[in-house]
């Protein structure tokens with residue numbers, strides 16, 4: 108069973124064993140800003156308090172962090188040397204198992220994490236039948252066996268303008284239906300397997316990978332670090348931008364995720380509408 112833990116940007120997967128899933132902590136984000144003369148108070152303690160509250164409330168058996176623990180991509184800032192280990196030491200006082208699925212910001216993350224924190228493959232893990240990966244790269248082909256995939260990375264938000272000219276921006280959950288066959292096709296191509304004329308896609312796939320894909324939905328999580336704001340996924344210009352297309356990662360670019368038919372939910376669980384409708388209302 109999978110449920111968003113409204114109003115928090117967190118998910119619970121409960122299969123007898125219970126996991127709490129969060130994504131995109133971006134610890135040390137403030138430090139990279141202060142280098143450029145912009146000063147934002149450290150968010151680490153605030154994020155820690157928010158997480159501790161959830162851990163006390165839900166008592167999960169494990170915590171899964173879906174990537175982007177820290178903010179800088181290659182190097183490590185002094186603040187990250189300080190904040191990341193302390194953050195995880197404190198978390199380990201409340202939950203016995205912590206796993207990190209590395210994201211694109213998590214180069215050298217192992218050296219910052221206490222030994223008890225497990226760093227998984229960046230190509231994703233499966234828990235309770237749910238496929239979990241950060242989203243900047245293709246997951247392992249095994250992940251396609253899950254009906255539901257969950258990613259972070261995108262920091263999804265929607266923005267719309269009311270008639271008085273106010274712009275409203277909200278972080279959101281996105282639940283998009285997937286085109287299983289399209290994902291299978293791209294996966295075969297990635298493994299340099301060519302379909303011969305008349306060859307059945309599903310049959311070839313199953314023979315090559317010895318597994319049966321069941322993907323139906325992809326959920327994009329809002330970032331746990333809410334000071335980061337987000338990317339307005341309902342603005343038509345955003346969707347067309349080269350930078351955005353680069354950023355969203357190969358899975359979303361593959362055509363295997365039907366973004367226009369995606370359901371959008373606010374953090375409190377309100378269903379806002381489908382993405383194609385919200386794109387019309389974005390004011391651009």
Ligand SMILES: [Mn+2]
Nearest residue numbers: 175210211260
């Ligand atoms: Mn990322």
